[in-house]
Amino acid sequence: MIDRCTLRKVFCMVAALGTFAVAGCGGGGGVSGGVSGGSTSVSGVVADGYLEKATVFLDLNDDKQLTAGEPTAVTKADGTYTLENVTAADLKAHAIVVIAEKTVTINHEGNTSTPVADKYILSTPPDAPKNPEGKVVITPLTTLIHNQIETNPVLKVAEAEAVVKSNLGVATATSLFEDFVQKKGASADYDKVSKVAQVVATAIGNNMTAIKAAAPTANLNDVIKVIVAEVVNQLTTIANTVDTTSTSNFNAATIATTTVNVDTTNSTTLQQNLTQASAPAAVSSFQTALGTDGFFWIDRRNDNMQSVYYEYGVVKLGALGASGYALTEDYFVYTALNPTWAVVTRNDNSYVLSKDGWKLANDNASAGTLVFNADGTATWTITASGESEVITVSKINVAGKLIGPFITKDNAPFNADAAFPAGAEAYKMTFVPKSDRYSIWAGNDSNTSLMAIKTVSDMPSTFAVGGTGMGLYIGRDFSVKFTGTGTSGAAQFYVGQQQQLLAITGAWKIVEPVAGYQVFVLDVPFAYKAQYMYDNPSRGVIFASVNGAVKQGSVEYANVPRMDGGLNFNKIAFDAINANFTPTWSSPVVSPVLPAAKRVARKM
Structure with a gap:
């Protein structure tokens, strides 16, 4: 399920950034939580370079806008801030947000001090860890971590950080909650993190300005989620560019403008993306996703002759055995030569190292057993190797939403005006391996x-x-x-x-x-x-x-989360997808030669 082109590959890999990340709860409303008994203070630093005259606040209503009654402070020249009269409960439940204002906020980077060119928003997730000096550090990278949790609320802070580090290509020991400006020079990883942060901040600012011009009434929370989702999609490219660019040639603005560009030229597409970002995501369970009809995925793929074909699969709960539940997974393909959904058999095997040596393991969901845990997670264990992973699920209510934005860019085309019916749900799944594989x-x-x-x-x-x-x-x-x-x-x-x-x-x-x-x-x-x-x-x-x-x-490696690159759907949602499926063909009609999954270029 992780190596998404298809769900089966998660089971294959028994444990990556979807093309379109589905956003979590947004919107305004009155301040909740409030400042109550047991108030305290929290101090920290805001770093891109160090940001001076940036507004910091505890976002009690989770809208990324400063509202009356929210604890607030303004950063000093060294980027430091202190929020007074906050409670431990509010810090645990809400994000700390930073507003860097155009021409007001000053970015101190090295020996230069420059007013920021575009307004941008940074944040750190609720219950963010403190660095060894007891400070809560807020940076463009903690913003990415916060986005991971907003779009996939089953993630813990450490898991969300691990996802971002994995996409950055930095060591697990490199903390993204450290003051990387201070640590820059201490390691190659922190040098890289510092440069990536500059690119991310610039990209957020550029795209906030562009979206505000194209959609001036758009909800700020949705705007930020759309932008940060696109940053996450491009994070590997950003990291790659930083790695291969010399320090003397490094230019954050150039990299930002060539890698992260939310499409604002088509107002319909932009509005669809903003609407998708507003769809609420909530913690769910793998058992709920399976339901009675199973869950479904769909993809557009290329065969070994580079001809397009479409594929979908369905995973269902099987019988209960001594070691847990069985699962079944069926696959169907739709080709230009045979324009109907036809059953296919997949045998994508790999050798996995077990305690008894190398064992041939089938990649199908039927190759293992499933146990439902009391906390809503599930543990999947491959029979051949004994390796297991924990599966968590976030649920998105997609009823009334247009179908197109919830299908990744490389997937099948659909009627542009088709919407999901009542009861339609989508699921974002995360897989955490319990041991190295x-x-x-x-x-x-x-x-x-x-x-x-x-x-x-x-x-x-x-x-x-x-x-x-x-x-x-x-x-x-x-x-x-x-x-x-x-x-x-x-x-x-x-x-x-x-x-x-x-x-x-x-x-x-x-x-x-x-x-x-x-x-x-x-x-x-x-x-x-x-x-x-x-x-x-x-x-x-x-x-x-x-x-x-x-x-x-x-x-x-163990405990590094992998997330399904696309969404899975309940039967109500998938039936709507299938009813509005409008395939197109861009290559000659030939019989497809399906690729061996292990040799396909993989994209999480």
């Missing part, structure tokens, strides 16, 4: 470079820097060579076969997660994974010997 593609591997290698310990010498042999292809026109011996060393990367040496180096190590089973773990720079590789850039790259042959695969 090592998997190897089970299909035929076309990488001939690996054919002569029997064990991963041979890889450093076979593909050695300075050697006469070729490099190891690991992606699209992308190869690697190694230095070092034994169990660790460095990696150099090239475009093609050493035609162009790339600037950023990586590292490799040989580990043994299970006694007797070595795994070669390759640390590929995030920018190169995003640009050249088949797999999702948030996953680690591995090699292992399975059945006497060394093959490539991936590792997903």
Whole structure:
């Protein structure tokens, strides 16, 4: 379900940013909560660079606008603020919001002090952690974390932070609630975080100005959600650009304007996106999503001949057994050659490392068992490997909303005026693996470079820097060579076969997660994974010997959430989608050759 083109791939990966994020509760209203007994104060810092003369307030009615009665302060030259007369309960329930005003707020970045060019809004999620100095830090990146929770309220703060870090390509030890301006220079990650933050702040400001001009009466909360959702969609591209741009050539405004642009040219599309952002999301359960009819997903895909076809699937609850409930998953395709929904069989297998070694695991939902937990979550366990993940669900009431905005850009076309009927619901699912998961593609591997290698310990010498042999292809026109011996060393990367040496180096190590089973773990720079590789850039790259042959695969790490890239729907919603399905064809009518799922470029 995570490697969304299709839901089955979540089960396949047993644990990524949807194309259109569905926003959480918005709107105005009177101040709730209020300042009551047990009042205290909270101090912190606002950083893009340090923002001076920015307005900070505790957003008691969750509308991202300063309302009478909300505790407020103005930042000093060093970005610091103190909110007085706040309660612990209100801090736990509501976000702290920052308004940077055009020409009023001053951004102190390095040796320069510049009034901000466009008004923008920052925030930090409710119950945000304090840094070691006891400060609540508010930055463009805490704004992204807050957005993750708003659009998917089942996420805890730490989980939302992990999602953003994964898309940024920074280490798990790098805190996004730290003062990165202060820490800049202490590590490459904080240098990167600082630059990405500048890009994000600029992008929010640019797009706020553009949307205000195109839709002057739009709800501010909805505007911010639409913009931040687009920032999240482009975060991997932003991080990639920052990684590959030298410090002397770095320009936040240039990167922002070339990566994050909410479409304001079509007023209908813009209004649809704003309406979608206003749809309330609430904590739900996997059991609710399954219901009695199951839940559905739909995608537009390309076969191995690059012809378009459409696919949908349905996951249903099966019988209760000794280890939990069974699940069933059925797939249907619709092609130009056969323009009707036809049942297909999928056998997308992979090898996963279990306590007993490499086991072939089917990727279908029927390959494991499900247990419903008392807190509304569910635990899914693959039978072959024993690996499990916890599934959480946010529910969006889509009744009365237009269908189009809730289907990702790459999915099937629908009648433009079609709306969901009463009772229609959409579900956003999150998957958190309980242990590290090592998997190897089970299909035929076309990488001939690996054919002569029997064990991963041979890889450093076979593909050695300075050697006469070729490099190891690991992606699209992308190869690697190694230095070092034994169990660790460095990696150099090239475009093609050493035609162009790339600037950023990586590292490799040989580990043994299970006694007797070595795994070669390759640390590929995030920018190169995003640009050249088949797999999702948030996953680690591995090699292992399975059945006497060394093959490539991936590792997903415990407790790092992955979210379904698209939405799933209840039967009422899906019936409306199907009734308004209007397929188009942009390629010759040929019989589709469905791709092997493991070799498809993956996008979370």
